Amino acid sequence: xxxxxxxxxxxxxxxxxxxxxxxxxxxxxxxxxxxxxxxxxxxxxxxxxxxxxxxxxxxxxxxxxxxxxxxxxxxxxxxxxxxxxxxxxxxxxxxxxxxxxxxxxxxxxxxxxxxxxxxxxxxxxxxxxxxxxxxxxxxxxxxxxxxxxxxxxxxxxxxxxxxxxxxxxxxxxxxxxxxxxxxxxxxxxxxxxxxxxxxxxxxxxxxxxxxxxxxxxxxxxxxxxxxxxxxxxxxxxxxxxxxxxx
Amino acid sequence: xxxxxxxxxxxxxxxxxxxxxxxxxxxxxxxxxxxxxxxxxxxxxxxxxxxxxxxxxxxxxxxxxxxxxxxxxxxxxxxxxxxxxxxxxxxxxxxxxxxxxxxxxxxxxxxxxxxxxxxxxxxxxxxxxxxxxxxxxxxxxxxxxxxxxxxxxxxxxxxxxxxxxxxxxxxxxxxxxxxxxxxxxxxxxxxxxxxxxxxxxxxxxxxxxxxxxxxxxxxxxxxxxxxxxxxxxxxxxxxxxxxxxxxxxxxxxxxxxxxxxxxxxxxxxxxxxxxxxxxxxxxxxxxxxxxxxxxxxxxxxxxxxxxxxxxxxxxxxxxxxxxxxxxxxxxxxxxxxxxxxxxxxxxxxxxxxxxxxxxxxxxxxxxxxxxxxxxxxxxxxxxxxxxxxxxxxxxxxxxxxxxxxxxxxxxxxxxxxxxxxxxxxxxxxxxxxxxxxxxxxxxxxxxxxxxxxxxxxxxxxxxxxxxxxxxxxxxxxxxxxxxxxxxxxxxxxxxxxxxxxxxxxxxxxxxxxxxxxxxxxxxxxxxxxxxxxxxxxxxxxxxxxxxxxxxxxxxxxxxxxxxxxxxxxxxxxxxxxxxxxxxxxxxxxxxxxxxxxxxxxxxxxxxxxxxxxxxxxxxxxxxxxx
Ligand SMILES: Cc1cc2nc3c(=O)[nH]c(=O)nc-3n(C[C@H](O)[C@H](O)[C@H](O)COP(=O)(O)OP(=O)(O)OC[C@H]3O[C@@H](n4cnc5c(N)ncnc54)[C@H](O)[C@@H]3O)c2cc1C
Ligand code: SF4
Ligand code: SF4
Ligand code: FES
Numbered sequence: 001x002x003x004x005x006x007x008x009x010x011x012x013x014x015x016x017x018x019x020x021x022x023x024x025x026x027x028x029x030x031x032x033x034x035x036x037x038x039x040x041x042x043x044x045x046x047x048x049x050x051x052x053x054x055x056x057x058x059x060x061x062x063x064x065x066x067x068x069x070x071x072x073x074x075x076x077x078x079x080x081x082x083x084x085x086x087x088x089x090x091x092x093x094x095x096x097x098x099x100x101x102x103x104x105x106x107x108x109x110x111x112x113x114x115x116x117x118x119x120x121x122x123x124x125x126x127x128x129x130x131x132x133x134x135x136x137x138x139x140x141x142x143x144x145x146x147x148x149x150x151x152x153x154x155x156x157x158x159x160x161x162x163x164x165x166x167x168x169x170x171x172x173x174x175x176x177x178x179x180x181x182x183x184x185x186x187x188x189x190x191x192x193x194x195x196x197x198x199x200x201x202x203x204x205x206x207x208x209x210x211x212x213x214x215x216x217x218x219x220x221x222x223x224x225x226x227x228x229x230x231x232x233x234x235x236x237x238x239x240x241x242x243x244x245x246x
Numbered sequence: 247x248x249x250x251x252x253x254x255x256x257x258x259x260x261x262x263x264x265x266x267x268x269x270x271x272x273x274x275x276x277x278x279x280x281x282x283x284x285x286x287x288x289x290x291x292x293x294x295x296x297x298x299x300x301x302x303x304x305x306x307x308x309x310x311x312x313x314x315x316x317x318x319x320x321x322x323x324x325x326x327x328x329x330x331x332x333x334x335x336x337x338x339x340x341x342x343x344x345x346x347x348x349x350x351x352x353x354x355x356x357x358x359x360x361x362x363x364x365x366x367x368x369x370x371x372x373x374x375x376x377x378x379x380x381x382x383x384x385x386x387x388x389x390x391x392x393x394x395x396x397x398x399x400x401x402x403x404x405x406x407x408x409x410x411x412x413x414x415x416x417x418x419x420x421x422x423x424x425x426x427x428x429x430x431x432x433x434x435x436x437x438x439x440x441x442x443x444x445x446x447x448x449x450x451x452x453x454x455x456x457x458x459x460x461x462x463x464x465x466x467x468x469x470x471x472x473x474x475x476x477x478x479x480x481x482x483x484x485x486x487x488x489x490x491x492x493x494x495x496x497x498x499x500x501x502x503x504x505x506x507x508x509x510x511x512x513x514x515x516x517x518x519x520x521x522x523x524x525x526x527x528x529x530x531x532x533x534x535x536x537x538x539x540x541x542x543x544x545x546x547x548x549x550x551x552x553x554x555x556x557x558x559x560x561x562x563x564x565x566x567x568x569x570x571x572x573x574x575x576x577x578x579x580x581x582x583x584x585x586x587x588x589x590x591x592x593x594x595x596x597x598x599x600x601x602x603x604x605x606x607x608x609x610x611x612x613x614x615x616x617x618x619x620x621x622x623x624x625x626x627x628x629x630x631x632x633x634x635x636x637x638x639x640x641x642x643x644x645x646x647x648x649x650x651x652x653x654x655x656x657x658x659x660x661x662x663x664x665x666x667x668x669x670x671x672x673x674x675x676x677x678x679x680x681x682x683x684x685x686x687x688x689x690x691x692x693x694x695x696x697x698x699x700x701x702x703x704x705x706x707x708x709x710x711x712x713x714x715x716x717x718x719x720x721x722x723x724x725x726x727x728x729x730x731x732x733x734x735x736x737x738x739x740x741x742x743x744x745x746x747x748x749x750x751x752x753x754x755x756x757x758x759x760x761x762x763x764x765x766x767x768x769x770x771x772x773x774x775x776x777x778x779x780x781x782x783x784x785x786x787x788x789x790x791x792x793x794x795x796x797x798x799x800x801x802x803x804x805x806x807x808x809x810x811x812x813x814x815x816x817x818x819x820x821x822x823x824x825x826x827x828x829x830x831x832x833x834x835x836x837x838x839x840x841x842x843x844x845x846x847x848x849x850x851x852x853x854x855x856x857x858x859x860x861x862x863x864x865x866x867x868x869x870x871x872x
Contacts, residue, residue, distance in 0.1 A: 035598070046712075052762070056283050059292065060597055060598075061291065062291060063286075105424070105446065111421070114411075120415060121349065127348040133348075135381060136353075138356070141355050144352035145398050152284065
């Protein structure tokens with residue numbers, strides 16, 4: 001209690017004529033259990049209603065509020081101010097298109113990713129409402145769920161050196177998405193088909209394996225394991241294809 | 247101005263909206279979904295617990311049937327639901343869960359052999375059958391006779407939302423995010439689409455369609471303390487309601503969830519109690535079994551919320567700087583259970599409370615959670631008052647929940663209703679051609695442009711929208727919460743009469759340029775106060791207690807006078823809602839009776855009225871045996 005926090009926030013509204021990117025300062029009294037969600041909403045409602053940022057669930061489950069907090073991508077809603085110094089610097093996530101101030105366009109990026117990875121179960125089976133469900137081993141179900149926990153916050157993409165350098169790099173979230181379908185027995189795609197999608201420098205072979213993605217993932221997804229798993233699998237597939245071509 | 251055309255415009259891309267869109271797209275129609283946030287951020291993804299369907303695969307669900315699910319649902323609703331709709335729902339739910347499995351949902355499955363579970367703090371044993379291995383399993387939830395809640399760990403909503411959104415991508419449905427519908431285009435007879443504000447650049451656009459479906463979720467955010475996401479603000483309800491033609495069904499029917507954490511009101515799932523968590527008071531003693539010997543912590547939400555409030559009023563609450571609360575105890579469930587099946591709960595405790603639920607108690611209290619109230623539709627999902635307008639999911643009052651919805655029945659409703667109503671929309675589209683009247687469209691665009699211009703330039707006044715919103719939220723918290731009475735409700739209505747005046751006089755502080763949030767808030771504030779007023783006024787008039795609607799001054803459930811549904815219209819230019827009433831249900835499969843929990847007196851309905859409407863069904867027979 002009692003602390004005054006200095007916020008330094010990136011400001012730029014591309015729709016406002018003549019606006020230029022700059023940093024703006026705000027001062028706020030800290031309260032117990034204050035999160036950046038509470039703080040930013042107070043700033044907007046009490047000090048500056050032009051401030052642009054995104055929140056949705058405010059409970060760490062939807063991924064809307066990712067931003068760069070004192071230099072590190074994270075979820076603003078589950079960041080408590082008391083865990084930060086009294087000077088908090090906020091930037092929008094890099095890589096994604098800026099909407100305004102702290103808000104970026106993750107929606108379009110991820111929608112394009114679904115198209116690229118064909119993010120759905122590929123099967124020839126037709127659903128028969130009269131039949132019992134197809135059985136699945138519970139451990140397989142849990143394994144799939146484990147990879148499906150991604151909330152598409154974009155932190156991993158923003159932290160990734162390769163993604164910052166190259167627009168067309170798919171990023172850990174996309175590769176993780178592929179891994180989700182690889183482990184799903186309902187998906188009938190073959191390794192060769194997956195290779196078509198990710199077996200190149202935009203995909204698994206562009207990753208430098210520097211771990212930044214897993215470090216910042218707020219859901220603690222096992223991104224490194226998945227990247228490694230796909231790299232091995234795709235490596236083998238690549239070998240097979242080379243031999244087949246000969 | 248950009249104009250988009252489609253056969254079906256779905257406003258909202260949560261589970262219900264996307265499920266409706268899938269049905270249309272699968273039948274060859276062009277469907278478009280709009281959403282304020284990327285579809286997967288919709289509130290559906292926040293649901294942790296699960297969804298109900300009588301599959302009967304698990305040991306504790308053995309013998310379950312749609313009939314029993316139907317009975318639980320009707321009892322849960324305190325006989326406030328439309329029984330035809332509850333029947334459609336219970337019958338279709340198992341098929342819909344299997345369909346989701348085929349589309350990719352990683353449901354948890356039956357693991358054969360011995361396992362343990364907790365109930366009321368005690369440990370029990372169960373055996374899952376070998377022959378059911380790998381079928382969709384279920385967990386326990388409040389208010390149900392059998393274990394019926396299908397789940398994926400504790401991220402059911404998230405997993406189902408991913409699958410549904412994948413399905414939309416596969417079917418090539420246009421799902422546009424950062425688009426907010428701000429008004430419907432209609433000619434007083436039929437709906438033609440909506441005027442939409444692009445939240446990237448603030449520009450207006452027009453979406454025209456033969457059919458429009460409002461699937462915008464609940465409006466918990468008009469309360470101060472709510473588990474709902476910040477986008478659950480009633481936008482969709484306001485669109486329909488402000489036409490003056492469409493009623494809000496049962497506005498007084500608002501659900502309060504027993505376990506919102508203090509102080510942020512983030513929900514910890516009912517799964518905690520379903521899995522054997524207990525509620526404790528200031529002395530760290532259980533109390534629910536005293537009030538509800540049979541169901542204890544597993545009574546329905548309205549009952550648990552009420553008992554908790556009573557217990558705190560009896561001086562057994564825990565005092566805190568944020569007001570009184572009680573404790574939720576899941577310590578005995580153990581590390582493995584908490585770190586797998588209740589992981590989201592674990593994370594919430596860690597991030598928002600800074601505690602470890604393996605060793606510490608979770609501070610909880612009842613908080614706004616679900617709106618049974620909604621845009622009134624018939625059993626096909628067609629909205630009263632405008633042709634070509636539909637609604638599904640939490641936004642709608644399709645009315646399978648009546649005065650209290652059961653945990654797990656809402657997420658199930660989104661996909662089941664989405665499927666049923668989607669099919670009805672397909673039927674409608676097949677036989678329907680229409681023309682779009684440009685005069686009507688242009689007039690509506692102009693009206694919206696003027697509205698925006700006026701608030702930006704403070705033409706109506708310069709009141710701060712956030713202050714007005716606070717006043718509304720506080721009025722509801724004070725007068726329309728878990729317990730209600732005449733004096734409190736009258737005061738609430740009086741306050742809101744002042745608030746609505748203020749809502750008409752808001753003007754922006756900022757310049758409103760681009761994806762400005764203040765403008766979005768200002769455009770919906772009057773509509774929100776109208777919704778608040780409908781809740782308060784309907785609650786004042788309903789002199790009985792039913793489900794979540796608890797009148798301290800009228801504690802009995804009065805079937806003689808109140809076996810009906812409120813329809814709150816808001817005539818153009820009016821200052822108060824116009825309340826009408828209709829029969830709760832056209833027929834009874836389960837004639838009104840005691841729920842078996844919650845206590846309270848019932849003033850019975852006219853015998854002949856009930857008899858004339860009671861149909862013979864397996865359920866009526868079960869009812870007789872009792
Ligand atoms: C924390 C929490 C946990 C829950 N857990 C469970 C559970 O375990 N089991 C269960 O059965 N139920 C649960 N529920 C309830 C259930 O999740 C919801 O009732 C259900 O998901 C609502 O789905 P929906 O499709 O109707 O709406 P939502 O998922 O809320 O989607 C609404 C959509 O409408 C869009 N939208 C809103 N306004 C506009 C507008 N003006 N223009 C354009 N788009 C708009 C939004 O962007 C969003 O896409 C829970 C609810 C909460 C709050
Ligand atoms: S490990 Fe690969 S995907 Fe992850 S941050 Fe590094 S380069 Fe990017
Ligand atoms: S993988 Fe993790 S960091 Fe990346 S988008 Fe998903 S949740 Fe966010
Ligand atoms: S607002 Fe949903 S994760 Fe932060």
